[in-house]
Amino acid sequence: MKIEAIIKSTVAMDDAKKVILNIIYTQNVISDKFSEILKPYDLSTEQYNVLRILRGQKGCPANMCIIQERMLAKNSNTTRLIDKLLLKDFVTREVCPDNRRKIEVLITQKGLDVLAELDPKVNEHEQFFAANLNPEELKQLNTLLEKYRTF
Numbered sequence: 190m191k192i193e194a195i196i197k198s199t200v201a202m203d204d205a206k207k208v209i210l211n212i213i214y215t216q217n218v219i220s221d222k223f224s225e226i227l228k229p230y231d232l233s234t235e236q237y238n239v240l241r242i243l244r245g246q247k248g249c250p251a252n253m254c255i256i257q258e259r260m261l262a263k264n265s266n267t268t269r270l271i272d273k274l275l276l277k278d279f280v281t282r283e284v285c286p287d288n289r290r291k292i293e294v295l296i297t298q299k300g301l302d303v304l305a306e307l308d309p310k311v312n313e314h315e316q317f318f319a320a321n322l323n324p325e326e327l328k329q330l331n332t333l334l335e336k337y338r339t340f
Contacts, residue, residue: 222318233270235265
């Protein structure tokens with residue numbers, strides 16, 4: 190469905206405006222579906238992102254700076270996210286023995302188990318949205334989006 194029909198616009202729009210509206214609308218559709226997957230686990234998309242970052246550390250702790258720089262949503266309050274994950278026993282947080290000003294965060298087995306349970310559901314979610322595109326179109330879309338956001 191064309192973006193003009195989705196937003197019920199009768200005003201002519203240039204392509205630059207349509208692209209922005211399409212990206213925003215598409216992101217919201219994808220995000221809403223993804224939130225449905227995470228809801229039974231009482232996780233936000235940002236909390237899920239933190240858990241994925243920590244799993245990628247392969248057993249090594251990450252400090253807040255590392256987590257923040259790898260976040261998809263750069264404006265996330267990392268401290269608040271870690272606090273919420275702590276309450277769910279998905280992570281541990283300890284003061285670095287070498288530098289007491291540095292906080293180290295590590296994913297727990299419970300956090301790893303939740304990610305392992307979510308992995309096939311997340312993969313299915315990704316494949317669902319990719320289903321209308323062939324492999325070459327997916328590559329092209331990635332290339333165009335990367336090109337589009339280059340300042």
